[in-house]
Structures are given as structure tokens and as C-alpha cells.
Amino acid sequence: MDPEERLSDKEYRKLDKAIQGFERRFPQLRFCVYLNRLPEAADAREFGFWLINHASPADGEDQSDRLRTILVVIDRQNRQASVTVGYGLDPFIGDDTGGRFLSDSKDDFIAGDFVAGTIGFMKRVNQHLSRVSRPACEAAERFRRAPKPDLVAE
Amino acid sequence: MVLFTIAGRVDAQRGIRVPPRPESKIIDAMEILPESQEQTLSAELIQAKEDHGISMFVVTLSGTPSIRLSDLTKYYFGGWQDAPITAFVATYPEYPDKFYLLAGGDGLPPESRKYLLKAVRGAMDKAEAEPEVAYQLVTASREFLRSLIEIKGEIEKVRLDPTYGQRELRVPFFEKFWFLKPLYLALGLAVIGAIVGLWFLAKWLRNRRPLELPDIEPRARFGAPCSGGSNIRISFRRRRTE
Numbered sequence: 180m181d182p183e184e185r186l187s188d189k190e191y192r193k194l195d196k197a198i199q200g201f202e203r204r205f206p207q208l209r210f211c212v213y214l215n216r217l218p219e220a221a222d223a224r225e226f227g228f229w230l231i232n233h234a235s236p237a238d239g240e241d242q243s244d245r246l247r248t249i250l251v252v253i254d255r256q257n258r259q260a261s262v263t264v265g266y267g268l269d270p271f272i273g274d275d276t277g278g279r280f281l282s283d284s285k286d287d288f289i290a291g292d293f294v295a296g297t298i299g300f301m302k303r304v305n306q307h308l309s310r311v312s313r314p315a316c317e318a319a320e321r322f323r324r325a326p327k328p329d330l331v332a333e
Numbered sequence: 334m335v336l337f338t339i340a341g342r343v344d345a346q347r348g349i350r351v352p353p354r355p356e357s358k359i360i361d362a363m364e365i366l367p368e369s370q371e372q373t374l375s376a377e378l379i380q381a382k383e384d385h386g387i388s389m390f391v392v393t394l395s396g397t398p399s400i401r402l403s404d405l406t407k408y409y410f411g412g413w414q415d416a417p418i419t420a421f422v423a424t425y426p427e428y429p430d431k432f433y434l435l436a437g438g439d440g441l442p443p444e445s446r447k448y449l450l451k452a453v454r455g456a457m458d459k460a461e462a463e464p465e466v467a468y469q470l471v472t473a474s475r476e477f478l479r480s481l482i483e484i485k486g487e488i489e490k491v492r493l494d495p496t497y498g499q500r501e502l503r504v505p506f507f508e509k510f511w512f513l514k515p516l517y518l519a520l521g522l523a524v525i526g527a528i529v530g531l532w533f534l535a536k537w538l539r540n541r542r543p544l545e546l547p548d549i550e551p552r553a554r555f556g557a558p559c560s561g562g563s564n565i566r567i568s569f570r571r572r573r574t575e
Binding site: 200203204205206207208222223224225227228231232245246247248250258259260261262263264265266267268269270271274277278281282285288289308309312313315316318319320 | 540541542543544545546547548549551552553557558559560561562563564565566567568569570571
């Protein structure tokens with residue numbers, strides 16, 4: 180989302196291609212970028228929280244898709260960036276992990292290269308999720324197969 | 334100076350009188366060798382002829398010959414040759430080179446010349462290490478005889494196996510390192526390139542295969558339906574430099 184059309188066509192295509200590649204790698208996930216000027220002193224985290232929970236769904240989008248959405252908000256007014264993830268990604272991208280990955284793109288954002296910064300963040304998330312994907316699925320499968328204790332109501 | 338008065342072969346051209354071949358293998362006119370040493374050496378020389386077909390004579394002259402010792406020894410050789418290999422160790426008083434060593438005969442092919450020279454040098458080196466002239470003469474004779482026996486053995490080995498001792502011919506480079514021939518090299522590089530390419534392709538495909546994350550039960554926070562928000566935020570204000 181680039182309401183001010185800050186990105187050139189080339190930059191837009193580059194970012195769009197990177198997002199498509201990410202979503203091919205993780206078909207369950209959605210990656211969204213919001214680039215705009217927020218009101219003075221606005222907090223990008225609050226905006227991201229509002230956007231991911233209450234924005235109208237796009238055509239063909241199911242609300243459950245938002246549970247596995249990564250939203251990057253880049254505020255050019257207050258020169259801040261934030262990341263909001265859906266409930267489905269809470270166990271995999273915590274505040275520490277996400278904060279570290281976003282901080283590594285700081286130099287690109289300072290230089291005004293929002294596309295490079297976002298793609299860099301996306302790559303780090305990609306590597307991280309690739310690493311945790313298999314162990315997480317194996318752990319979930321083990322849990323699913325483990326005999327469940329009988330619950331006795333008293 | 335006439336060397337010998339006993340009857341013997343006379344070289345008519347030069348008037349050189351070659352004495353009869355000594356049965357003991359030794360003529361010691363200088364009387365260098367004590368009797369016991371002369372007898373011991375004589376026995377060794379006689380045995381060497383019987384065992385190896387090498388007839389060695391030790392000759393010491395009482396005075397300086399009228400011709401060069403080397404030439405005189407050759408006359409002796411012509412007169413006394415009685416084995417496939419005949420050798421001489423000769424000297425006279427004040428001979429500047431200490432001893433003159435000579436070997437020849439049908440049993441020594443021309444190719445053995447360099448080995449004979451080496452044998453002569455070796456015998457002279459060993460003789461010089463001895464303090465007394467008697468021991469020097471005996472050592473030179475024994476060492477020269479030992480070398481001739483060794484050379485004869487090598488000649489026999491070559492006779493039995495003509496390739497004995499020959500160095501292997503150098504194999505042409507591209508026959509030895511056939512894999513470096515341009516065609517083979519190109520094929521080899523292509524195979525290596527294909528393997529490396531396949532490895533990178535496999536890695537590329539592995540990095541692009543779809544991955545899944547397990548389903549989890551969402552735990553809603555703040556009544557939000559999709560996300561409980563996060564505390565992930567950075568500021569990218571330019572740092573002011575003073």
C-alpha cells in the first residue's frame with residue numbers, strides 16, 4: 180500500500196516481486212507493506228494494530244488470512260517503522276526477533292531506500308521461518324499423536 | 334735403462350724386453366713388499382684368476398724405465414695377457430703418480446671405460462690413506478681387483494638382461510598425463526561444471542520449495558480478532574551532526 184505513490188514503478192515492481200517470492204515460499208502467509216505519512220506523533224505500532232484488525236478485507240481475502248499476516252508500516256512523517264504480525268505467527272516472530280530483524284534495515288530506511296530495507300527484513304524473516312518451520316511442524320505432529328490424558332470432570 | 338736381464342720377449346721395434354709372465358703374479362724389483370705380504374697378495378691374485386677370470390699383475394721396477402710407464406705397462410700387457418680381463422698395478426722409484434693402474438681385455442667392453450676410471454680413482458684414494466708404501470701398494474691392488482670383479486659382475490648382468498640398469502625412457506607428457514589432453518581436460522571441466530551447477534540448482538530449488546507452519550490456536554488479546562499488536566518499532570531519524 181503506497182497511497183502517496185512514493186515508490187517508482189521500478190521500485191514497486193521490485194518490492195512486489197520480492198513479496199510474491201516470499202508468499203511462494205510460505206503459501207500460508209501474507210506479507211504487506213504500508214508506506215505513508217501518518218499524523219504527527221502517531222505511533223506506527225498502534226496504526227499497524229488498527230490496520231491489521233479493522234481494515235476492510237480485500238477482494239478474495241478471508242479474515243483467517245490475517246491471522247498469518249506480517250504487516251510492515253513505514254511512516255515517513257515521523258520517520259518510524261513497525262511490524263505487526265497476526266496471531267498465527269506469534270510463536271515464531273516475537274518482539275525480540277522481529278525487532279532485531281527490523282533494526283538491521285535501519286540504515287536503508289535512514290537513507291530513504293525503503294524498498295531495500297523492507298526486502299532485507301523480508302529475507303531475514305524468510306531465513307528465520309525456514310529454520311523453524313520443520314522443527315515446529317515435527318513438534319506439532321508429535322503433540323498431535325501423543326495420547327491425550329482423559330479429563331475427568333469432578 | 335734396461336730393466337730386465339733375464340730372457341724374455343723383446344719388442345723388436347723399441348728394444349723393450351718383456352720378462353716372462355710371473356706365476357706368482359708379482360714382480361717386486363723395488364722390494365717394497367715384505368715376504369709375507371707378497372705371498373698373501375700373490376695368493377689372492379692367483380685365486381682371482383681362477384674364480385673370476387681376472388688376471389692381475391703387480392710390477393715394481395728397480396729404476397726409471399726408458400719409456401713412459403704407461404707405455405711399458407702396455408707392452409707387458411701384450412706379453413702377459415692370459416685372461417679375458419688382465420690388469421696391472423705398476424710403479425718405479427719416484428714415480429710421480431704413485432702407481433699406474435691398467436686393465437683391458439676382451440672381457441671389458443668399451444662402455445666399461447668410465448667405470449674403470451672410477452675404479453682407478455677409488456683404488457688410488459684408498460691407497461693414499463695408507464701411511465706406508467707397502468700397504469699403499471697392497472691396498473691399491475686389492476681395491477682395484479675388487480672393483481674389476483664388481484665391473485665384471487655388472488657386465489654379466491647386462492649380458493643376461495640388455496635392459497639392466499637402463500633408465501626408463503621419458504614418457505611423453507600427454508601420454509603420462511593423458512587427462513590433460515585438451516579434449517579430456519575440456520570434458521573433465523564440463524563434468525565438474527555440471528556437478529557444481531547441479532549442486533547450486535539443488536540448493537536453489539531447496540531454498541524455493543514451499544514450507545508450512547503448523548496451525549496454532551490463536552490467543553486473542555485486547556479483543557482484537559486478528560492480531561494482538563506488537564512492540565516492534567524503530568526510528569530512522571537522521572542523526573544530527575554538530
